Amino acid sequence: MASEERIESVLGRIQDAVVQYDEESCRQWCRTVVEEGIDPCMAIVGGLNAGMRIVGEFYQKNRYFVPELLLCSDALYAGLEILKPHLRPDQVKVKGKIVIGTVEGDIHDIGKNLVKTMFEAAGWDVCDLGKDVKLERFLEEQQRTGADVVALSALMTTSMMAVPKVIGLLRNKAPRVKVLVGGAPFNESIAQQYGADGYASDAVAAVQEGAKLIGDKRSLGF
DSSP, X not given: OOOHHHHHHHHHHHHHHHHTTOHHHHHHHHHHHHHTTOOHHHHIIIIIIHHHHHHHHHHHTTSSOHHHHHHHHHHHHHHHHHHGGGOOGGGOOOSOEEEEEEBTXXXXXXXXXXXXXXHHHTTOEEEEOOSSBOHHHHHHHHXXXXXXXXXXXXXXXXXXXXXXXXXXXXXXXXXXXXXXXXXXXXXXXXXXXXXXXXXXXXXXXXXXXXXXXXXXTTOOOO
């Protein structure tokens, strides 16, 4: 059984690997977690997620930008791939469920992928529909999964016109679901005009807004 000092050291190494977007180091230290019998849930929360919180802070302070976020997310997923199979069923605690996708007519997905990464790192169950998603699919997947939030991304002024149509479908069939929107053409005013419940200017803000929408005060809140 690893000592508290050893556990703290390993978690710190995992955190550093995420922040320094060192994918291979993250894998190695997550393997160490398994080999030394360290709680994988503790490693995810205190290592991987803690690292992504720092990454989120760096992004907000303009120390990191989109390329760094993508590399950090690669390190995060590399670690999760190793640790998740070793979690006990009672350790898998989901903060919320979200369906996310880029609307029909729009093939841009870098921003959407970053939002997905941040939600997963914060402990959400994420259903990623991808890009150029037909409007009806958002409703279909929300009803199939029982998602708390549907996040709609649009990066063009032409494709953003699909957003109020999706919101209309959701309001008719799933009036209690919260709708979060984001993308270059949006701002707070347009989001409200379209009937969305929330707007986020970037991936970090999206997680914070998502937590507000479901009233989760325990959120990791990047």
